[in-house]
Amino acid sequence: MKIGIPRALSYYNFYPFWLGFFSALDIEICLSDYTTKNTLSKGASLVVTETCLPVKVYVGHILNLIDKGVDKIFVPSIQSLKNKIYNCSKLRGLPDLIKNIIKQDITIIDATLDLSEDKKLYDFLFEIAQYFNIKDTNKIKQASKQGFQMYNNFYIMRRSGIDYKTALKYSSQNRVIIPNVEKEYPINIALISHGYNIYDDLTSMKIFSKMEKLDVKVYTAENLSNEQMTEGIQALDTQLYWANELEMTGAAGHFLQNNKIDGLVTITAFGCGPDSLMVEKINKNSKIYNKPILNLTIDEQTGEAGFVTRIEAFVDMLFRKKRANILKNIDFNNDDIKFINKQNLKKINNK
Numbered sequence: 254m255k256i257g258i259p260r261a262l263s264y265y266n267f268y269p270f271w272l273g274f275f276s277a278l279d280i281e282i283c284l285s286d287y288t289t290k291n292t293l294s295k296g297a298s299l300v301v302t303e304t305c306l307p308v309k310v311y312v313g314h315i316l317n318l319i320d321k322g323v324d325k326i327f328v329p330s331i332q333s334l335k336n337k338i339y340n341c342s343k344l345r346g347l348p349d350l351i352k353n354i355i356k357q358d359i360t361i362i363d364a365t366l367d368l369s370e371d372k373k374l375y376d377f378l379f380e381i382a383q384y385f386n387i388k389d390t391n392k393i394k395q396a397s398k399q400g401f402q403m404y405n406n407f408y409i410m411r412r413s414g415i416d417y418k419t420a421l422k423y424s425s426q427n428r429v430i431i432p433n434v435e436k437e438y439p440i441n442i443a444l445i446s447h448g449y450n451i452y453d454d455l456t457s458m459k460i461f462s463k464m465e466k467l468d469v470k471v472y473t474a475e476n477l478s479n480e481q482m483t484e485g486i487q488a489l490d491t492q493l494y495w496a497n498e499l500e501m502t503g504a505a506g507h508f509l510q511n512n513k514i515d516g517l518v519t520i521t522a523f524g525c526g527p528d529s530l531m532v533e534k535i536n537k538n539s540k541i542y543n544k545p546i547l548n549l550t551i552d553e554q555t556g557e558a559g560f561v562t563r564i565e566a567f568v569d570m571l572f573r574k575k576r577a578n579i580l581k582n583i584d585f586n587n588d589d590i591k592f593i594n595k596q597n598l599k600k601i602n603n604k
């Protein structure tokens with residue numbers, strides 16, 4: 254038994270769960286390959302131009318799985334993960350979109366998860382198992398336990414600051430590692446976006462390694478607890494409506510109040526309605542909290558050079574702002590500090 258999982262959209266949030274779940278049911282997972290320009294252009298050619306970048310990428314991954322010979326592909330319809338909290342219409346209608354544009358003879362596993370209705374998570378998992386003729390309820394329950402175990406391992410590592418790829422690797426091996434020494438950086442930035450925008454190396458243009466080269470520590474929503482993000486939503490005087498709003502408005506609300514964070518960077522897909530509303534709210538509040546913010550929008554035309562230049566200019570501005578703030582309070586009789594560069598800024602931060 255084999256299932257194809259596209260390495261796109263909800264893969265970046267829930268893959269550890271699905272790995273545990275399907276492995277326990279003896280179903281082999283075939284993942285699509287990492288995103289390339291070819292994946293994107295093939296996906297984009299099948300949908301209307303206005304479709305957001307992550308969905309174009311997703312369609313490209315479906316085509317990649319078909320090329321690999323997979324005939325059962327997992328395309329769940331995730332409507333709602335909490336009472337009256339909904340996903341965007343594109344995510345909710347994903348199976349219908351795929352069925353309408355893919356003409357090959359494959360099975361789309363289009364189980365629906367809607368926790369705003371009476372349907373429970375277990376009904377959703379049972380519906381998926383039916384595609385493989387698995388009806389043993391105990392086996393399905395055990396599989397969901399294994400899924401949650403792997404997901405929790407992943408979640409714990411991400412909360413403790415382990416990077417995404419390392420956390421995914423260790424949780425896939427059912428292991429947990431926790432770092433005992435945290436490296437200090439002169440500048441700390443909160444990256445506000447969805448997993449599918451920032452952990453896909455093609456769409457994010459490897460933003461994490463670019464930030465590392467600039468000596469910047471990046472924090473994301475996954476470093477926060479649900480409680481911190483819920484408080485973040487309240488701090489921005491808004492209400493939770495979208496299913497992925499916690500990782501945008503909630504995380505931004507938390508980081509705007511966090512003195513350790515020097516600035517925020519938002520990354521959103523061109524044409525994303527929910528994100529444009531959330532970013533507007535975040536921008537208004539960044540002025541109130543006096544925290545610099547950089548808004549980046551991505552689509553298939555985004556050039557890497559312009560993207561990098563804007564990040565470099567933003568980081569440079571943060572560094573100069575921080576240096577100016579420190580200079581205000583500095584003791585100029587201290588011979589240690591004649592000139593503040595990135596290295597001794599770290600030392601001053603520590604003091």
Ligand code: SF4
Nearest residue numbers: 305341343522525526
């Ligand atoms: S939330 Fe925005 S970026 Fe994500 S799938 Fe929906 S429209 Fe696209």
